[in-house]
Amino acid sequence: MTPLTLQTPEEHPFAQFVRILGKGKRGARALTREEAREAMGMLLDGRVEDTQLGAFLMLLRHKEESPEELAGFTEALRERLRAPALAVDIDWPSYAGKKRHLPWFLLAAKCLAASGLKVFMHGGGAHTAGRLYTEQLLGPLGIPLCRDWAQAEHALANGGLAFMPLGDWAPALQRMIDLRNTLGLRSPIHSLARILNPLGARLGLQSIFHPGYQAVHREASQLLGDTAIVIKGDGGEIEANPDSPCHLYGTAAGLNWDEEWPALAAQRHVKPATLEPEQLLEVWRGEAEDSYGEKAVLATLALALRGLGRAREAAFAEAAALWQGRDRAAL
Incomplete structure (x- = not known):
């Protein structure tokens, strides 16, 4: 046998x-x-x-x-990536969504674009219930939704600001993010998306909410040779919370640096009962005031300008000028 x-x-x-x-x-x-x-x-x-x-x-x-x-x-x-060689100033990942405050950082991005800077934003969709995502506000805020690199190039050339969903330029990564509800936990791809800087912008802004991860991301950007600032932004988005001190984890030309920015508000603001996106438009137009929101915009503007090489005091002065000089009729 x-x-x-x-x-x-x-x-x-x-x-x-x-x-x-x-x-x-x-x-x-x-x-x-x-x-x-x-x-x-x-x-x-x-x-x-x-x-x-x-x-x-x-x-x-x-x-x-x-x-x-x-x-x-x-x-x-x-x-x-098969991305074109585009001159981009700021890479702005937006993946977390907001649940405590409105996404005031979007007004900061619009101010920067209006000043002549090129800002490329990207995000991964509404993956967690109860949050307000950038993708939901693109239309009301006049931010172009780009579905391919050609559209992104056109938007950057004509308005300085473009948003492109992750699924349109890295669908495999979007699929991994979408596994959140299957696996029951966020995967490391949620963190990875913030560091990708797909167009090689001269500054990458990153917000990492969980303590300890900020330094890890800064080290990764240093290894990649990128210029970056990492913060613990409000709700995980790139937005400086004016009610709290903000620690900046920076890296440029292979060297790391740190700065501690004090809170801008003397006392904490009351969290709004509901998030009403119309409030963003009213504040931009000067039809309403919002102490928390305007301070958040100023601090976030200054954050980006600091990453582009301004000293802190000069960054805040320029941020105030950009905010005061915004085209209120643009929205």
Whole structure:
């Protein structure tokens, strides 16, 4: 009788990366930058099983991402982008949504664009209930919704401000973000999206809400050679909260720097009972006043200008001038 021959199944090429992250308390380790680049490349190219994707994302979430991993992931994406060479001043990721205050940062972005700067915004959709997302306010605020790079190029050239959904330029990453309700947790892609700077803007603004992650993102941007400022923005968006001190984690020309900005308000403002987007338009037009909102706009403007090289005092003075000189009839 011929003996039965058993064949051992060949291991999937991506299994090594799941094993590196999940090999127990003593055996697990972080990915190197090169390993992270290769792993993300396979994810972006669709060369993994869904079970591997879920395991990989949750193991990363449990471990917490390292600067080297974030840098490697970013490099993998940038290698695959087919974006035109556009001159962009500020990369502005908007992924968190707001739930306590209106998104006053959108008025700051409009002021910067009106001053002649090119601002590229991107976001990942309404993934969490009870939040107000940038995508919901593009029409009322006159911010162009761009579905491809040609539309983004046109918007930047003609108004200095463009918003492009992540799903239109990195659909594989959007799919990973959309797994939130399947996995029950946000994945590291929510953090990664903030560091991508797909058009190579000369300044990347990042808001990371959870303590400890700000320094990690700053280190990743330094590894990538980017100029960036990372803050703990209100609600996770790039918006300086005027009621609280704001710590700036900066990096430029390979050197890190830190600044602590004091609160602008003498006492905390009362949180609005509801978020009424019309209030943004009324404040912009000068038809209404909002102490919290206007201070948030000024501080956020100053934040961006600080990242572009102004000293703090000069940044606030220029921010005030931009706000006072805004075209109130534009909205």
